[in-house]
Amino acid sequence: MTYPLNVVDREPIKVLASILQAEMDLDDGQIMLANQQRVIPKNDGLYVAMQVIEERALSSVNRAEATEDGMIEIQEVVMQQMVQIDFMSWDDSARLRKEEFLMAMGSIKAQQEMEKYLVSIAQLPAGFVNVSEPDDTKMLNRYTITAVMQALLRKTKEPVAYFDKFPTTSTPEPEVIVNG
């Protein structure tokens, strides 16, 4: 399903995920959006889950543009999103590799992706929190960090009704009185 509200059809959190996947060299099954009932395999390796935990609007703009066929309406909002990223592993991968996230945010790949998809990701978010806990018979190493992103979302409506014809009535011509 395409993301309809982004300028280039890419959900902002997936832009962040693709940057992380490329910079941290993760396979498709190692990084995903959270809350999808995906069980982490009981093998070694790093697993990353991401979710938007808070959003607020920074701006909302509505404007019209003329076209050959009439007029289109452009609705734009800039959203600030707080993305929670969990680094998880049964071995020490999460503890040793979590800082690569900060490196990835300052990478050339990140700059390119942010320009391409009109997304801005803060390079120095708040620190990591150790939320490791026992899971079943093993200890799950888990570190969480919150990234801050800003994204431009746009919806275009066309055509938009506009009025360029006005009904005329059978009223007589106005009388011009000249003070003589």
Add this chain to the structure above:
Amino acid sequence: MTFPNMLGVLGSWSGHQQLQVTTPVVNDFEVTVEEDEATPFMGVLQPMPPEKVAIKPEGERDWKWWTLWTGQDMKNKDIVTDASGKRFVVISRTDWSGGAYYQYDLREDTAQ
């Protein structure tokens, strides 16, 4: 004394039926189920006995629980579909491969 092969016995149990299993995959960072990648298999699907449901964790006892015996090896969170299209999620797996079968606890996916 070796573990007896139970696979041949399953065919004569009630609830023996054609099923199919699909393993969710991660596609573009989202977990998706590819329906055309389903694997057919035979298994015995029966409602879970109430004494087993009673010891499930709080909040899970009102789920619709089923027990599946089959020779098909599956993983937790795999999706099992019966002939009527009803979907079940694999919650736990017990390996009795020594006896040529596996036992699964399934939760019926009522949110369809």
